[in-house]
Amino acid sequence: MSLSCATCPVRDRAACAILDEAERDELAKAGRTRVLKKGETLFSAGMSEAACATLKSGALKITSTDIDGRERILSLVHPAGFVGEMFGPYMRHDVVALGESELCVFSGPAFAEATERYPRLAQALLRRTQEDLYASRELLALTGNASAEQRVAGALLSMARAASDSPCHPAREFDLPLSRGELADMLGLTIETVSRMFTRFEREGAIKRMGKRGIELVDPALLPLS
Amino acid sequence: MSLSCATCPVRDRAACAILDEAERDELAKAGRTRVLKKGETLFSAGMSEAACATLKSGALKITSTDIDGRERILSLVHPAGFVGEMFGPYMRHDVVALGESELCVFSGPAFAEATERYPRLAQALLRRTQEDLYASRELLALTGNASAEQRVAGALLSMARAASDSPCHPAREFDLPLSRGELADMLGLTIETVSRMFTRFEREGAIKRMGKRGIELVDPALLPLS
DNA sequence: CGAACCTTTGATCCATGTCAAGCGTGGTGG
DNA sequence: CCACCACGCTTGACATGGATCAAAGGTTCG
Numbered sequence: 393m394s395l396s397c398a399t400c401p402v403r404d405r406a407a408c409a410i411l412d413e414a415e416r417d418e419l420a421k422a423g424r425t426r427v428l429k430k431g432e433t434l435f436s437a438g439m440s441e442a443a444c445a446t447l448k449s450g451a452l453k454i455t456s457t458d459i460d461g462r463e464r465i466l467s468l469v470h471p472a473g474f475v476g477e478m479f480g481p482y483m484r485h486d487v488v489a490l491g492e493s494e495l496c497v498f499s500g501p502a503f504a505e506a507t508e509r510y511p512r513l514a515q516a517l518l519r520r521t522q523e524d525l526y527a528s529r530e531l532l533a534l535t536g537n538a539s540a541e542q543r544v545a546g547a548l549l550s551m552a553r554a555a556s557d558s559p560c561h562p563a564r565e566f567d568l569p570l571s572r573g574e575l576a577d578m579l580g581l582t583i584e585t586v587s588r589m590f591t592r593f594e595r596e597g598a599i600k601r602m603g604k605r606g607i608e609l610v611d612p613a614l615l616p617l618s
Numbered sequence: 619m620s621l622s623c624a625t626c627p628v629r630d631r632a633a634c635a636i637l638d639e640a641e642r643d644e645l646a647k648a649g650r651t652r653v654l655k656k657g658e659t660l661f662s663a664g665m666s667e668a669a670c671a672t673l674k675s676g677a678l679k680i681t682s683t684d685i686d687g688r689e690r691i692l693s694l695v696h697p698a699g700f701v702g703e704m705f706g707p708y709m710r711h712d713v714v715a716l717g718e719s720e721l722c723v724f725s726g727p728a729f730a731e732a733t734e735r736y737p738r739l740a741q742a743l744l745r746r747t748q749e750d751l752y753a754s755r756e757l758l759a760l761t762g763n764a765s766a767e768q769r770v771a772g773a774l775l776s777m778a779r780a781a782s783d784s785p786c787h788p789a790r791e792f793d794l795p796l797s798r799g800e801l802a803d804m805l806g807l808t809i810e811t812v813s814r815m816f817t818r819f820e821r822e823g824a825i826k827r828m829g830k831r832g833i834e835l836v837d838p839a840l841l842p843l844s
Numbered sequence: 845c846g847a848a849c850c851t852t853t854g855a856t857c858c859a860t861g862t863c864a865a866g867c868g869t870g871g872t873g874g
Numbered sequence: 875c876c877a878c879c880a881c882g883c884t885t886g887a888c889a890t891g892g893a894t895c896a897a898a899g900g901t902t903c904g
Contacts, residue, residue: 456759458844464762466755479745484752507744511737514744518733519705521747526710528754529692533682535762536690536806540892572851580762585892587852604850604901618684766860798883808861813884830869830883 396420400496405472406446407516415510422502428489434497435476439483442500444476450493451569455486455577465578467528468569470554474520478504490569535580538618543579544589545615548599552609562612567605622646626722631698632672633742641736648728654715660723661702665709668726670702676719677795681712681803691804693754694795696780700746704730716795761806764844769805770815771841774825778835788838793831 552562598614778788824840
């Protein structure tokens with residue numbers, strides 16, 4: 393199935409946005425759209441065929457599973473984000489939909505070829521990959537030394553920022569994209585500890601829980617930052 | 619000072635290796651060499667001028683310091699590696715020499731311009747940045763759920779691999795590039811815990827300590843991997 | 845209405861942090 | 875050449891934050 397870039401919701405934010413219309417249509421021939429339901433897997437670690445994708449709507453998680461079967465969330469992917477492997481011979485991590493998601497999927501070699509044909513595309517991907525690298529290092533810093541309290545507080549603020557349209561100010565009310573268990577996997581904690589921190593923050597008046605996923609940031613200054 | 623690529627020790631492994639001689643000489647005009655002694659700082663977080671560099675010899679650490687002054691090592695940089703910021707307006711992290719190191723330094727805008735002039739350079743950097751991203755995620759997975767024992771074991775093996783010339787097999791004898799304290803900062807542990815793990819591994823016959831930094835991998839199979 | 849699932853809360857335990865001493869080595873000055 | 879000191883490493887004793895185990899709400903969906 394071919395792609396209809398004209399109606400793409402991330403038409404002017406995704407990596408391919410730097411291409412002009414003709415180039416984009418040409419690239420679109422190499423890709424296909426795919427819709428994932430919550431919990432469905434896009435790529436599995438070890439898959440021997442390289443592939444990559446741009447996320448049009450929804451959200452993904454990139455995870456690895458260690459020997460004892462525990463899952464670790466390495467990164468979240470938001471709309472306009474890019475995931476996958478263009479060069480390597482196999483996929484390094486699992487990529488799973490957090491909610492219903494829509495993507496443009498490309499084979500690795502096809503997309504790698506496109507970066508040769510359209511140099512600006514390579515540069516745009518380079519920028520984006522560097523951003524991913526900084527995000528990964530930020531998570532590393534957060535989960536490195538910080539206490540459970542600081543980790544949960546940091547994650548809350550980071551998600552409030554991601555949920556806000558203005559990139560600087562955090563949203564006051566928003567829905568968590570992750571369950572307690574997923575949050576725990578991302579922060580290297582347990583479900584119980586995450587839950588206790590939510591309770592503590594609410595008791596101290598920093599936040600208010602609205603249903604399972606809803607959060608109202610009552611007083612961000614009360615959150616113990618690292 | 620202009621660069622002499624002809625004698626560069628990483629001439630055929632660094633990002634600029636994909637350029638031909640004329641292109642490389644042209645790029646060299648925009649850069650300058652710099653030598654750092656152990657502990658000297660290359661970039662400081664917050665520096666408002668973007669800059670980047672290729673490491674010719676030695677080793678660097680990329681770190682961030684949290685509010686209570688504790689340092690966290692986010693990544694190590696080995697020869698032929700690339701560090702810094704090409705696009706962003708400021709440096710995100712500190713970069714410090716672990717030992718005497720030699721580099722080619724470029725201003726961010728100058729290098730960004732080079733990626734436009736030489737599309738293959740952008741692609742080479744993209745590959746390299748993706749590798750850095752995977753390394754960062756690997757560290758994230760290692761420090762996420764694993765026990766202190768598993769973290770130290772993982773770090774040992776990873777360094778044995780980095781010290782070996784053949785990329786697959788770990789070196790049997792090598793010197794740690796990091797002090798105990800730096801290892802602790804990288805793994806999110808304390809000096810004491812790292813030291814205890816070394817003692818434990820040696821008692822169990824997995825390794826042998828040779829001086830402060832030297833390690834002999836006696837029986838890697840005894841190391842408790844995650 | 846009931847079942848499955850997620851979340852919260854409580855009680856207990858243990859790995860790792862913290863505090864405090866010793867130890868070895870290398871450098872410096874007398 | 876020795877005495878001393880500074881620094882990084884090791885080792886021990888103890889404290890504690892978060893994991894684990896267990897059970898009781900809440901919510902959602904058939």
